[in-house]
Amino acid sequence: MKPALPAKLLQSLAPWRNAPAWHIAYSGGLDSTVLLHLLVDLAKTQPLPPLRAIHVHHGLQAAADAWPAHCQAVCDAAGVALRVMRVQVLPGASLERAARDARYQAFAEAISPGELLLTGQHRDDQAETLLFRLLRGAGVRGLAGMPAQRPLGAGGLARPLLDVSRTELEAYARDHQLTWIEDPSNSDPRFSRNYLRHQLFPLLTARWPQAVNALARTAGHLAEAQGLLDELAQLDVQAANQPSGLSWLALPSLSIAPLRTLSDARQRNALRYWLAPLTRLPDSEHWVGWSALRDAKADAQPIWRLADGQLHRCNDRIWWLPTQWSEFSDSPLSWSRPQNPLQLPGNGQLHFSGCAPDGPLSIGYRLGGEIMEVPGRGRRDLKRLLNESAVPGFVRGRLPLLYQGSRLLAVANLARASTGQGDDWQLHWTPPTCDQGLS
Known part of the structure; x- marks a missing residue:
């Protein structure tokens, strides 16, 4: 045994020594079997x-049906509790990607807040990742390879063996x-990574023996470069993250004016950083949607459709709307007990402050052509009132309207669109929370 290996592992995991638990992603293969053995051995002498x-x-x-039994036997012998999770791999263009997505979704569900998932990827895997993504035309973030650590679910993920070779x-x-499982699919050249591992890398290392180390080192350089790009993006996003004037509308948004002062490349860098937690991003050939949204006429309301939602521009501001934004019921509702908050199906909650107006009250949504009496201003078209309050077009059909019989009394959250809001009462709308997919 090389004493450097357990010492290297312990050093890489030092930041998480106080985590509530460490979970080992145990496939039964060579990498995870070594990781499990190393950790069990270290636990005999270290407070882990x-x-x-x-x-x-x-x-x-x-x-694969026999693998859970093998894993259970190894874990029983090591005194480690094992959880077997069965997942369904959704069909798609890439079976590898679909299986990986299903696997990490299961891992995210399995770990509790503050806990750590440990995986066995090593230096050769990192080199393969870099070359694979290079051939797909990835950018700096993709070519940075697998990060040594990242958030996962309510906890985190760490790859403590990334500096260790497969030979070690x-x-x-x-x-x-040690005994481990040899997955038959790992030798199938139809899978891209297997082709790289068994066909291409032997040729590379025959000519350049240090190819694996060099590629893994390059991934490290690119990870550092990506970190600098992220720092720049943070500054640019912070400059554009100005108040919208609609504090009740809890959707991610940015002022577009500060972004326009940046170069095109810097704009894309800032938007990638801002959108990364919200949606899967397009490749470099499909950013024309951003240019069209940015350069549209001032009175236009362009939309850039992305994988998990849409980016809207309104009032010289861009707003992120997740796919779930349109999923709500716009059927009218009666409000028989206005002293209590009213839950709107898929659309948050309404409540009054002050004394609610006399009933019967009901809630509806905009159909077009609504007129209301505004004290001191007479009859006003609802569309004009919404324009005066600079309400973005995408939210107008979702704003709750308060009716007394057939008479329109108020628009939630808009004091200037009310027949009596002021000292007596106000109607407040709280849109759905982040957990409901609206930010």
Whole structure:
């Protein structure tokens, strides 16, 4: 056994020594078997968090049905609790990607707040990732490879073996007479990573013996470059993150004017950073939607449709609307007890401050052509009142309207669109929370 390997592992995991638990992503293969053995051995002499293991069963091949039993036997012998999670891999263009997505979704669900998931990817995997993404035309973030750590669900994910070669892991496994599962699919050249591993890398290393180390080192350089780009993006997003004037509208938004002062490349960098937690991003060839949205006429309301929602421009501001934004019921509702808050199906909650007007009251939504009496101003068209309050077009059909019989009394949250809001009462609308998919 090389003493440097457990010491290197312990050093890389130092920031999480006080985590509530460490979960090992245990496939039963070489990498995760070595990681499990290393951690169990270290726990005999070091005060580590409780160790647990998670085996994800994809059900993609008949041989995999025997793997949970093998993993259970190894974990029982090591004194580590094992959780077997069965997932359904959705069909798609890439079986590899679909399986990975299902696996990490299961991991995210399995770990509790503050806990850490440990995976066994190593230096060779990092080199393969860089080359694979390079051939797909990835940008700096993609070419930075797999991060050594990142958030996952309510906890975090760490890859403590990224600086360890596959050769070192194989030597450790032989020295300790470990047994592991050989996945038959790992030799199938139809999968891109297997082709790189078994066909291309032997040619590269025959000519350049240090190719794996060099590629992994390049990924590290690119990760550092991406960190600098992120720092620049933080400054640019902060400059554009000005108040919207609609504090009740809890949707991510940015002022477009500060973004226009930046170069095109810097604009894209800032938007990638801002949109990354919200949606999957397009590749570099499909950013024409941003240019069209940015350069549209001032009175236009352009939309840029992305994978998980839409980016709208309104009143010289861009707003992010997730896909779920349109999923609500616009059927009228009676409000028989206005002293209590009213839950709107898929559209948050209404409540009064002050004494509510006399009933019967009901809630409806805009159909077009509504007229209301505004004290001191006479009859006013609702569209004009909404324009005066600079309400974005995408939210107008969602604003609750308060009726007394057939008479329109008020528009929620808009004091200038009311027959009597002021000292007596006000109608407040709280849109759905972030957990409901609206920010």
